[in-house]
Amino acid sequence: MISFIEKQFPVSKVSKESYKERKANNGQTLTGLGKWWGRKPLVLVRAAILGCLMPASGNPKKDMDIFLKVMSMDNRGLELRKDKSFTVAEMYEIAVKSKKLRAHIDAWFDITDDKIKLNNRVKKKDIELIIFNTMGYDEKLVKCIRPEQLKNLDEQAWNEINHHLGTSAKNLQDLVEQLSIKRFGRNVVVGDCFCGGGSIPFEAARMGCDTYASDLNPVAGLLTWAAINICGASKEELEEIKKFQKDVFDRVDKEITKLGIEHNEHGDRAVSYLYCVEAHCPECGKKVPLSPSWIIGKGTKTIAKLIDNREGYDIIVKMGANSAEMKEAEKTGTIKNSELVCPTCGKTTPISSLRRDRRDESGNTVYGLRRWEKTESDFREDDIFSERLYAIKYERQDGQRYYRHPNERDLKNEKKVNQIVAENIIAWQEQGLVPSMEIESGMKTDELIRNRGWSHWNHLFNPRQLLTISRFVEFSKECAISRKQKTVAILGINKLVNWNSRLCRWISDGANEKGAETYYNQALNTLFNGLSRGMLSLNTCWFYNINDYEINNNADIKLIDARVVNGTCHFWITDPPYADAVNYHELSEFFLAWDKKLLQETFPEWYTDSKRILAVKGDEHFSQSMIEIYTNLAEHMYDDGMQVVMFTHSDPSVWAQLALIMWKSGLKVTAAWNIATETESGGLKDGNYVKGTVLLVLRKQTGDATAYLDEINVDIKSEVRAQIQSMQDLEDMEEPNFSDPDYVLAAYAASLKVLTAYKKIGELDLDYELDLAIKDPDNSQVVQIIENAKKIAYDCIIPAGFDSILWKDLLPAERFYIKGLEAEKHNNYQISTYQEYARGFSIGSYKQLMANEKANTARLKTPTEFSMRTVGEIADFEKSLLRIVLAAIHIGIKEDGMPEKGLSYVKNQVPDYWGSRDMIKQLLQFLKGTKDIDNMPHWTESADMADHLHILVDNDHI
Incomplete structure (x- = not known):
């Protein structure tokens, strides 16, 4: 039996739905469970599984209609998913721009004193639906929930689906079961041996499939188990989980409050602590605080100022700085291009020299920093680097927040924290409350050893972070009863460490000045300035949204090498x-260092190392x-x-x-x-x-x-x-x-x-x-066979209406531009499209042809944007016939809308004008086709001129 996915697939719509899901960020269904790299969109997984399971019939158009209906990507499905209303102003604006709707403006709207209202004779809901159904797929998606958020299709949709597929389903799970039995005689088994963050097994289980999920990595196994068992928990279990989370948080909060280490002399509580690394300038000996910039918050106009005190620098925090002070704070950072810039002597020192890295007799790099001992949590006095608290963000009891530099009380609190950790760290490590695991050398982990001398994973956390997170671990162990509660605890701790380590950046942009996560990319980047979170900003890490779904819990989840998986499946869907x-094995050890003891207690049948050797x-x-x-x-x-x-x-x-x-x-x-x-x-x-x-x-x-x-x-x-x-x-x-x-x-x-x-x-x-x-x-x-297939393909995809013989006479750069403009006519602004054209037409550089290269807004320059500038980076384009035609359009516009001036330019520039006339007409015919396209208003003027020029050339005779 041939499957739907083997014959066709709704590429564009699934792409747009996948993009919408990815842009939901923390609103995605599984991201709340914890960090993993490269989770595939759930809508993509759903489409792939359905595409495999649904049979292809002898009626491909009907097959596509039904597939889109099941995915709620057809017109009716989008109507059901629409959850955002239009304002009257939005409706009016859309109607004005739409050729189909302009005739209805007077019947629908009343405009009085520049105020737009709906006519009393029409219903907003009816007009809204008419407008919605004239919009393109992209515009509709803005007003819609994601397919996974739609509880079910309507009865009419299921009648059509069942009629075509010979089923009697009332929901997606019914359909999967019935199609499975028709095809395999039992429920389909979907397997994934690289389950990672759990997208594939979770979506398969949510669709009603039996699942086999495995991974080599315990963090991946944990996330997948949680995706199916936590997101699939009953409402009663979820209430228990939320109560457990609150109990733990409240106990930690009570202890931290009792210690008094987050409150200042006014009773205000710290939200964030900002730290910077310090080092002595080797040229003048002055101890210099290191930071690329001294802007703390652009929204609050908060800066740090360095004040020379002979031995080093005092750091003064100022809120409400003026524009000159803001510019100065941006400019006077002491780290530029991986070099220390001393504000006293002005000399620069490469950080590698500062660290005293050197080469041995064999030419190998020897790192100069001292390796930290296992139980250390801070730099020693004789270390090259030290760490300094330079600013604190506080919250008053009325909720207002402010920054200040630490005073004597704040420094006393810091000293108290350091002392508590120093006295307890050995016991905590023995009890598994903080990491004791050594950092193994690796592509990503060597950076930690080289840049800071850190040898164990606990070194990535300052004393304040170790103290706070260790309390969460201890109280989690005491409070968790069920496997699900223990799993939620591990996930919570992993979120805490990801958002509260020495590798967390401080984001000074925008109104919401805050800390970023450790893994904002796929690396372990050491920083010169970072933050520690107080309890007020840890609540968003510990508490996370858990979505509850009806899930097929017939899932086999294993930690096993993919070479020896032993589950037999109907469909293997793998990423x-x-x-x-991505170096999953190295990056995940950051979490495993904290998880070991809890994982052993929660999943005694699992191992707790990353299995680097097998990755x-x-x-x-x-x-x-x-x-x-x-x-x-x-x-x-x-x-x-x-x-x-x-x-x-x-x-x-x-x-x-x-x-x-x-x-x-x-x-x-x-x-x-x-x-x-x-x-x-x-x-x-x-x-x-x-x-x-x-x-x-x-x-x-x-x-x-x-x-x-x-x-x-x-x-x-x-x-x-x-x-x-x-x-x-x-x-x-x-x-x-x-x-x-x-x-x-x-x-x-x-x-x-x-x-x-x-x-x-x-x-x-x-x-x-x-x-x-x-x-x-x-x-x-x-x-070579694959490359030849590409050439065959490009011979088959000539732009609509373009003469095939003339197409073959165009230069590669001309083809690139025309195909790019055709993509734009179809509302395709993806930069990947232009990258693929560049490869297909062997264009090394295309930057000079682009007005915008940003993702999803990429587009080519119009004739007026080219103006008469030289396009020299692209072989042969400057002297091409297309370039001359584009310049002629610009001249016609510039010369007070006189196309004759443009035609004169063409005749002067083209040696064989009469022999090239057919090609000139073809190019102008194509370019004027940008006229009246809703998504191409930037081409309106140029399209009009192309139309006028086309008439002149067409009527031109010897």
Whole structure:
């Protein structure tokens, strides 16, 4: 039986839904449980599982309608999901901009004294629905809840679904069960051997599937167990869990209050403590507080000022600073480009020199900092670095907040905290209340050792943090009774340590000045200034929203190496590590150091280390590890089962590697789809952070056929064209589902579908090809096959209405611009689209063609934005016919709207004007097509001029 996902997939809509879910941030269903890297959107998982389970019929258009209906992505589903109303002003603005609605403005609205009201004769609800249904999918989503938040479809939808699928379902769980029995004779089993943050097993269980979930990492196992058992807990259990959380928090709060270490002399309580690292300037000997900036809060205009006191610096905190003082505080940071900048002598010192790093006789770097002892929690007096409290954010009893520099009372509180920790840390470590685990050397963890000399995980927490978090651990152990309460405690502690460590940045931007989490990116970054949270700001870490869902608890969750998983599944849906894998094993040890004792008590059958030795790493063993894993999965999959492998690369060489891995594992490709989700850069990343997830659909190899490359090249060409044609036949012109990168991806998949259908390709040595794909992709025949498939695809995806013969005469940069503008006409502003075009048309640089390169708002320059500037970075574009036409449009606009001036420019610049006239007309025809497109108001003026120029050229005769 062929599955829906093997024939088609609503790429555009699933991409938009995935993006909406990702942008929900902490509002996402599972993120509240704890930190994990790279959780896949639940809507993507739901679509993949449904796509595997739902059969493809002989009516593909109806199949798509029904699939969208089940996913609540059809028009009626969006109506049911709509939960936000329009203001009258919004409705009026939409009606004015819409060609379809302008005629109704007078009947719907009354405008008196610039006030817009609805006409008394119409009902707001009715007009709202009419307006909603004329909007594009993106605009509708703004007003809608996510598919997972819709409790159920309406009766009419289920009648249509059941009629087409031969079921009698009343909800999604019914449908999954009935489709499973029709296909497999029992409920479908969905497996994931890289369960990570639990997205795949959770969504499978929520859909009603039986689940098998495993991971090598205990933190991943914990998050997955919690996703199914905590989010699937009964209302009574959730009440008990919330009571347990409150009891623990109240006990910690009571003890901290009793110690008096967070209150000042006025009875005000600290919200946050700001610390900076200090070091002596090697040039003048002055002790310098280190910070890239001395702005504490831009919203409150709070700064820190350094006051020279001969031996070092006093730090004075000032609120309500003027603009000059704010600029000065920004400018006078003492860390610039990884160098200490001494405010006394003005000399700069590289931080590596300050640390006294050196090279030994063999050329290896020897770190200069002293290694801390296991029970230490602070720097020693003779250390190169020290740590200093320089500002405190307090809250008055009336709720008002303010900053001040520490006074004698505050420093006394700090001393008291340090003393308590020093007296108790040995006992706490023995009891498992604070970490005692050593930091193992690794790609990410070496930074901690090199930059601070920290040797154990407890060193990442200052005394105040150790004291507070240890109280949560101790009272959790005392209060937790059930496994679910103990699990909630571990998750809470993990959230506390993620949001309250020496690696937490202070965010000074905006009105809400606050601390960031440790893992704001996939690294362990040491800081020169950070914070410690008081109890007032720890409540949002300890308490977290737990969503309760009806879940199929028939779930088998294991800690086990993926090479030896022993559960047999109908569908394996996996998001494996990649060749440039996140170092989960290293990053998760930050949590495991705190979790060990509690994990042993809660899950005695689990181990509590990260199993570094077994982790799949992006090294020379990556491919072999993946082959072993997927060979095992193929052996533990029913013969009529399927696999969906998610990965994030579009590089043909990586595609070739993955295809060869799957091929060698006994699997064959049947389809591939690209789900694009983009967010703007965050953390340390520069530019745009673009993320797209490829769904590679696979089945078991069942034949032993052998073929030769010269025989199958014709088959590949035919398969690529057939695949693209079938997608084009299904395309919705008003709401396009596929963009050009989707067609290219389909071409990749089509070529692999032909290749992997054979057990052996006569002249191909798969081991040798895999090695080439990794080390020398230019000489890999499989990489070349995939590249050729891309060329076939681009021959098939000529812009609508563009003459195919003229298209072939265009330069690569001209094709890039025209295809980009076509994407914009279809409301596609994803930077990934332009990146794919650049690869497809072999454009090295395209920056000069872009008006905006931000994710989801990327677009090309208009003729007026190009003006007459030289475009020199892109080969041959400056002298191209398209560039001349764009310049002619600009000249026509600039010269008081006189297209004759533009035509004169074209005739002067084009040597063979009459021989090029057909191409000039074609380009102008395409460019004027941007006219009256709702999402392209920036092209209105240029489109009008292109229209006028087209008339002149068309009527021009010798």
